[in-house]
Amino acid sequence: MLLLLRQGRISKWFSGIGQEAIATGATMAMDPQEWIMPLHRNLGVFTGRKMPLHKLFMQWQGSKEGYSKGRERSFHFGSREYHICGMISHLGPQLAVADGTALAHKLKKEQKISLAFTGEGGTSEGDFHEALNVAAVWDLPVIFLIENNGYGLSTPVDEQYRCKDLVDKAIGYGMGGVKIDGNNVLEVYDTIRGVREFCIREQKPYLVECITFRMRGHEEASGTKYVPKELFEKWEEKDPIKNYERWLLEQNVLSTIEIEATRTEFKNHIEEELQIAFAAEPLEPDSEEEINDVYARQTVDTGKQPPREIDHSSISYSSEFTEHPEKRFIDAIREGLYQSMINHENLILMGQDIGEYGGAFKITEGFINKFGKERVRNTPLCESAILGSALGLSLEGFKSVVEMQFADFVAVGFNQIVNNLAKIHYRWEQRADVVIRMPTGAGVGAGPFHSQSNEAWFFHIPGLKIVYPSTTLDAKGLLIAAINDPNPVMYFEHKALYRSISGPTPEEYYEVEIGKARWVEEGDEISIITYGAGVHWALEYANGHRNISVDILDLRTLMPLDYHSIRDSVERTGKVLVLHEDTMTGGIGAEIAAWIVANCFEMLDAPVIRCASLDTPIPFNTELEQNFLAKSRLDQSVGELLKY
Helix, strand or coil: CHHHHHCCCCCCCCCCCCCHHHHHHHHHCCCCCCCEECCCCCHHHHHHCCCCHHHHHHHHCCCCCCCCCCCCCCCCCCECCCCECCCCCCCCHHHHHHHHHHHHHHHCCCCCCEEEEEECCHHHCHHHHHHHHHHHHCCCCEEEEEEECCEECCEEHHHCCCCCCHHHHHHHHCCEEEEEECCCHHHHHHHHHHHHHHHHHHCCCEEEEEECCCCCCCCCCCCCCCCCHHHHHHHHCCCHHHHHHHHHHHCCCCCHHHHHHHHHHHHHHHHHHHHHHHCCCCCCCCHHHHHHCCCCCCCCCCCCCCCEEECCCCHHHHHHHCCCCEEEHHHHHHHHHHHHHHHCCCEEEEECCCCCCCCCCCCCCCHHHHHCCCCEEECCCCHHHHHHHHHHHHHCCCEEEEECCCHHHHHHHHHHHHHHHCCHHHHHCCCCCEEEEEEECCCCCCCCCCCCCCCHHHHCCCCCEEECCCCHHHHHHHHHHHHHCCCCEEEEEEHHHCCCCEEECCCCCEEECCCCCEEEECCCCEEEEECCHHHHHHHHHHHHCCCCCEEEEECCEEECCCHHHHHHHHHHHCCEEEEEEEECCCCHHHHHHHHHHHHCHHHCCCCCEEEEECCCCCCCCHHHHHHHCHHHHHHHHHHHHHCC
């Protein structure tokens, strides 16, 4: 491998030499239809699942004919066919994904478990704690396997933790645990086999610590100068392959001749497979294919009945809904969620206090009586683990809606969203059928940690969809559309609108198309392009200034943006104001303004003006908060635009 690295024929390689027994023994102890979440050193998982070697070689050399079309190196990939979910570079998030697949097995009453690998360094991550805590609280049939090889890259264990044995952590979670010799493949196999039977029988998690040692550097070319020489001498005597070979000879299972013949057979097979990989055609980038693979196609079923599709984009069409009953914004969300739960029996709700309590805003009140605790799940304060579990559920064909009690709290689950959920379809064509409900926004005197407009955090991340309704009709229809969509959707719902606005909302099961803006008012003097609470600020302004012909466009969807409608509005007025509640610098308005300048410059009669909130945290005091919000500068911004 080192030679291939130096030749540039493969990418960075993480050697598992010295630790082969763990991945091999554990994989052989599992059912082939059970999910394994390996690390970057677990070659035995992939070969144990009998993945074709030539295709693995193609993966490692970045060939399009590998498992991820050249988009992932080494073992950062997955395969539904082989029930392997590859890790991202961050140590820990895969543990929560195993929670999700284990939960799926539990809900389906299948006699299956999930297995997730981590290293001794990974046990210091918050993801380790969250995943084990959730698994324990929910009694999930999952094995967490620690490969303790003595070093986290170059950091020795005495600088990593203070407990005597990592397996002792199991006690704190109320789960069973065992420490074993990770270099004895038979001990690994027997232990994992027995623990697997326990997890199925008792429907509980288990922690296994495997003591081992890696004989190479963190990665193949990094060196081992930081490791004392005597450690290599000690562990050389414990080499798992040599010792297993010796045992086979002692037990007369194999002879020396048979071992040599087997070794030759494997060498020849590897060489043959390697030549197939080297013969692969060079990858020719296709930008269209790259972009098209970011999102999963909407080719999945929409539940028991397909929703009615409502085109709520034009003003004239909106008159159709005036005969429908008035609903508050919060009730429209509740109804969309409730109808989706009826329509999708595989839909799981997860969030803090969403059960008997009904959530912080009472949106799910009564749901648990209708759908039960299995589908309406109170969660511990483990945002990262719950988001990872949602991805795991998706691997097994479930849908999920995760409620962030406040959008502000999403920061502690950020990694799962931007690196796991958002990228997984692009990586290996796996859906992430997850909606994240984000109660957002200011105007309610909640201060800097309960009022942020953080939609721009996710706007930059390919693979996510972002919706942000401003009306009751859209709140329900966009939520249903988000749940029906096979991609991860950030669903922003403004807290200040929950009980302050109402509107006609059909009682039927319907969806509003994601990616299509809505005209609120038509005008020919200035355009206000906005979303969320900004729509109501713009309307209030227009109603108070009927001498100005204002064109108001409600984006509704922030990713993907409806550039066609943006262009139409610019063409209609030639003067554009982009309005949003978020702070000015780095806000979504900057991208919209840049696009207009680049694509509609000849239509403009004035510079594109942005009206946004102050570049400060959101203050608690009411007067300070009102001064912070973009609404306080809307009149000034419009006046500035009209001067041109």
